[in-house]
Structures are given as C-alpha cells and as structure tokens.
Amino acid sequence: MRVHRLPLILPLLALPALIGCSVKQQAEPPPPPLGEAALAAVVEKPGIAREKLARAVDALFSGEETSETRALLVLRDGRIVAERYAPGYHENTSFVSWSMAKTVTGVMIGMLVADGRLRLDESVPIPAWQRPGDPRGEITLRQLLQMRSGLRHTEAGDPPYESDEVRMLFLDGRDDMAAYAEAQPLEAEPGRKWEYSSATTVILADLAARALTSSTDPAERRRVVGDYLRTRIFDPLGMKSMVPEFDTAGTLIGGSLIHGTARDWGRFGEFLRNKGAVKGIQLVPTAWIAFMTSPNPRNPGYGAQTWLNRPQADDGRIEWPGLPASAFSMNGHLAQYVLVVPDHGVTIVRLGKTQDGEGRHVPVRTAIARIAQLFPKEPAT
Numbered sequence: 119m120r121v122h123r124l125p126l127i128l129p130l131l132a133l134p135a136l137i138g139c140s141v142k143q144q145a146e147p148p149p150p151p152l153g154e155a156a157l158a159a160v161v162e163k164p165g166i167a168r169e170k171l172a173r174a175v176d177a178l179f180s181g182e183e184t185s186e187t188r189a190l191l192v193l194r195d196g197r198i199v200a201e202r203y204a205p206g207y208h209e210n211t212s213f214v215s216w217s218m219a220k221t222v223t224g225v226m227i228g229m230l231v232a233d234g235r236l237r238l239d240e241s242v243p244i245p246a247w248q249r250p251g252d253p254r255g256e257i258t259l260r261q262l263l264q265m266r267s268g269l270r271h272t273e274a275g276d277p278p279y280e281s282d283e284v285r286m287l288f289l290d291g292r293d294d295m296a297a298y299a300e301a302q303p304l305e306a307e308p309g310r311k312w313e314y315s316s317a318t319t320v321i322l323a324d325l326a327a328r329a330l331t332s333s334t335d336p337a338e339r340r341r342v343v344g345d346y347l348r349t350r351i352f353d354p355l356g357m358k359s360m361v362p363e364f365d366t367a368g369t370l371i372g373g374s375l376i377h378g379t380a381r382d383w384g385r386f387g388e389f390l391r392n393k394g395a396v397k398g399i400q401l402v403p404t405a406w407i408a409f410m411t412s413p414n415p416r417n418p419g420y421g422a423q424t425w426l427n428r429p430q431a432d433d434g435r436i437e438w439p440g441l442p443a444s445a446f447s448m449n450g451h452l453a454q455y456v457l458v459v460p461d462h463g464v465t466i467v468r469l470g471k472t473q474d475g476e477g478r479h480v481p482v483r484t485a486i487a488r489i490a491q492l493f494p495k496e497p498a499t
Contacts, residue, residue, distance in 0.1 A: 152176065159202035165194055166492050174489045175200050178468065183481035189213065189380040191467040194493060196388055201380075204470075212359055213383070213469040215376040216450030219362075220319045221410070222351070222386065223372035224263060224423030225394075227322055228406035229350055231259070235329040242325055246300050257308045259325070262318055263422035264414035268306040269299075271315040274474070283316040287374060294367040296324035312416035312431055319373030319423065327369060339368030355389050355396050357382040374451075380467050387448070387456040387465035411446045425449050438487045445490070453482045462493045 152169065156176040160168050171192070178187040179202065188207045192200035201209070215222070230236045238260050241247075247254040257267050275281040282302070285291050291298025299317035306313075323343070330342040344362060347370075352360045359382045363375035378386075389395070390411075394402040410422040419430035419437065427438045427445035438445050441459055448456040453472035458465050466489055472482050 149173070155179075155202065159190075160200045161198070164199035166494075170492055171200055171489070174485070174492060175202055177485050177488070178482070179204065181481070181485065183478075184472070184485050186471045187468060187482075188470040189467065190469075191380045191384045192489060193384050193388060193465045195463045198381075198384070200489075203380075209381060210359075210379060212361065212377045212379055213454070214450075215378070215383075215448075216374055216452065216454050217316065218383070218448040218450040218454050218456060219371070219376040220316075220373050220423040221390070221448040221456075222347075222376055223319050223322050223326070223370070224410055225351060225390075225402055225406075226326055226347060226372075227259070227263065227423075228394075228402045228410070229346075230326060230329050232403055232406065236325060242321075243328060244300050244321070244325070253304055253308075260422075261309050262322055262325075263410075264312070264416070265314055265318055265420060266309055266312045266414065266416045267315070267318055267321075268304045268308040268311055269302045269315070269318070270305040271302060271313055271317055273314050273316060283374075286317055286320065287371070293365060294369070295320045295365045295371065296367065296369045300324070310416070312414070312420065314420075316373040320369060320371065322423075323370035323372030326372075336364075336366060336368030340364045340370075343368075343370050350401065354399070354401055355382075355385045357385050380469055383448075383456050383469070384465055384467045387458050387467065390446075391458045391460055391463075391465055411444075421446065437483060438490075439484055440491050441487050442495075453479045455483070455486060457486055457490065459490045459493075461495050462490055463496045464490050464493050466490060 152172055156172045159175050160172045164171050175190055178184045178190055188204045190202050191198065227236065231238055236259055239258050241255050242257060242259050242262065261267050271282050273281060273283050278284050286295050286298045299320045327339040327343050330346060331338055347362055357378060359379040361377040363371045365371060390407060393404040394400060394407045410424045411426065412421050413426060413428055414420055417431035418428040419426050425437055425447045427436060427441055428443055429436060437447060438457065442461045444461050445459045447458065451474060453470060455468045466486055468486055472478055
C-alpha cells in the first residue's frame with residue numbers, strides 16, 4: 119500500500135516550494151519602463167549598465183522625498199556620463215552655492231598661504247583682536263578653517279531671525295559682514311570647540327582681502343579678491359560662469375553666495391578630486407587639499423571648509439551611507455551638493471531645493487550615494 123501512495127505524497131511535499139516561487143514572482147514585478155528623459159540623461163557608454171544609472175539618476179527627479187532636484191551631473195574620471203535638468207533649467211542656468219562657497223574660500227586661503235601672504239598657525243591679523251588682553255588674538259588661521267575658533271555663534275537657530283548667519287547676511291550685519299562676525303566674543307577657548315559657522319568663513323574672506331590690499335575702499339577690496347578668484351581659480355579651471363557676491367564693505371560673501379552652472383561646480387569638484395591640479399598643472403599644493411579633506415581635532419566629520427564622510431561629532435551620523443571614508447563634499451543650504459568619491463573616480467553635483475531640517479536631506483544624500491556606488495572602485499595608483 120505504501121508504494122502506491124508515494125506518487126501522491128511527492129506532489130504534496132513540493133507544493134510549499136511551488137507556492138513560495140509563485141509568491142516571490144508576484145512580489146518582484148519588473149521595473150516600470152524608463153521615461154524618455156531618464157534614458158536621454160545618460161551617455162551611450164557610461165562604463166556601467168546604462169539603465170541602472172538612468173534609474174538612479176531618475177530617482178532624484180521622480181521621488182517625492184528627493185524633490186525638488188533641478189540639476190544633476192555625474193562625472194567619471196572627468197567625463198560627464200549623466201546630466202539632467204528639471205523643466206525650466208539647463209546647462210547654462212546659474213545656481214547659487216549657498217554654503218558650497220565655503221570650500222572655494224578654503225582653496226583661496228590655501229593659495230594665499232602658498233603665496234606667503236597668510237600663515238596657517240599664527241594668530242590672524244584682525245585689527246580688532248590685536249588689542250592688549252583680547253583673548254581672540256590667540257585664534258589661528260587653522261582654527262578658523264576648521265570651524266573651531268571659539269567665537270560665539272548660533273547657526274540655523276530658532277527663530278531664524280535671531281540666528282547669527284541670518285543677522286549677518288540679511289539684517290543688522292549685512293552691510294559689513296566681517297565687522298559683525300569679528301565683533302563676536304569668545305564662548306570657548308580657541309581650538310577647543312567645533313561649531314559650524316558661516317560667520318567664520320566671512321572672516322576668512324576678510325583676511326583674503328586684507329592679504330591682497332591695504333585699502334579699505336570697498337571697490338578696491340572687491341576688485342582684488344574678484345581678480346584673484348578669477349585668475350587663480352575660475353579661469354584656469356574653465357569656470358566661466360562663476361559670479362561671487364560681495365557686501366557693501368567689499369567683503370566676499372565667501373560662506374554663502376557664489377553663483378555658477380552645474381558644469382562649473384562639477385569642474386571644481388574634479389579639481390578637488392585631482393588634489394588641486396588641472397590639466398597636469400598644480401594650482402594649489404596637494405598638501406593643502408589633503409589638509410582640507412582630513413579630520414580636524416574636534417570633529418572627524420569635518421575637515422577645513424569641507425565635509426567628510428566620517429561620523430559627525432555632534433550625532434555620529436555619516437553623510438554619505440555606503441561610501442568610503444575618503445569621500446568628501448561641499449554642502450549647501452536646501453541640499454546643494456558636490457560629492458567627490460576619489461576611490462571610485464566619481465564627482466556628482468546635485469542642485470535644487472529641499473527644505474532643511476528634520477532629516478529631509480537624508481533621502482537626497484542616500485540617492486546620490488547610490489549613484490556613486492554603481493561605479494566600481496578604481497585600482498590604487
């Protein structure tokens with residue numbers, strides 16, 4: 119009898135597996151077809167699967183949590199492999215940097231140090247701090263660059279109109295931003311505390327003007343700093359669209375307001391990926407780029423005017439999940455990003471408008487990181 123029942127039992131034993139296969143097939147429907155704009159954004163041979171890259175790029179335009187992306191640029195080894203714009207924007211649209219400008223200011227300061235006009239580990243020549251007994255006279259250029267000056271500051275406070283960067287940029291400090299920033303007292307011993315501060319970068323911009331001219335004439339300050347940026351950075355990199363803004367006193371608004379196209383922001387990211395060189399010419403010492411992209415003593419997640427892919431001192435978060443610690447970025451208000459991943463030979467620019475606060479930028483950064491992850495790690499040189 120047992121022999122006769124065996125053929126009946128075997129199909130029953132296989133039934134759960136067949137049901138499992140059926141459920142699995144139903145749970146994984148094929149992805150929807152790509153729209154015309156999504157595929158057109160990627161070059162014919164990007165070096166990886168074209169459709170995967172197109173879908174990863176499309177996620178930044180079609181996803182509810184990643185809107186409003188207005189421009190996205192992906193470069194691999196200096197070649198544009200994907201480029202897409204939202205309706206109303208294009209390759210000639212100039213986008214505001216917001217705090218991405220800080221990294222440009224950091225490079226300018228590096229050039230002035232290389233020129234011998236500023237010194238990294240000496241107290242900075244701010245006249246208001248040189249009075250006898252003023253403890254701010256101990257602040258060094260290194261500490262300013264690494265956001266650990268100890269100066270009192272509140273960034274992105276609540277209510278916004280009481281935040282120092284808002285007061286400096288738009289309210290009582292707007293006509294002479296450096297004077298506002300440099301008037302702040304110490305709240306910590308210089309070097310002991312990390313605190314993100316747009317005012318600190320304005321001080322750096324003021325130092326650049328002081329290093330280039332002894333004149334206090336606003337027009338002259340604008341001229342010398344503008345010429346320095348153009349001849350030493352923008353023109354050599356081919357960044358023809360760049361427009362820096364200055365306040366009434368002639369100080370570069372170096373922490374917030376430099377305008378340029380997505381392609382030009384990509385050129386600057388590539389310049390950083392190539393350790394300060396363009397077309398084989400070293401514009402700033404490689405050691406300076408290494409300094410800007412190395413953890414500082416009070417926050418491993420921040421270098422010098424540049425964000426790093428390491429745990430942030432205040433909450434331990436990682437900026438770019440799934441990417442190596444060597445990745446770094448220029449970050450701006452409303453989720454402006456230039457991400458550089460040297461290990462993968464990738465630079466990605468995302469420009470748009472995603473409101474700040476409550477983790478709203480996390481989906482944007484995650485989607486950008488997924489694009490970078492598609493590219494294999496390059497062999498060590």
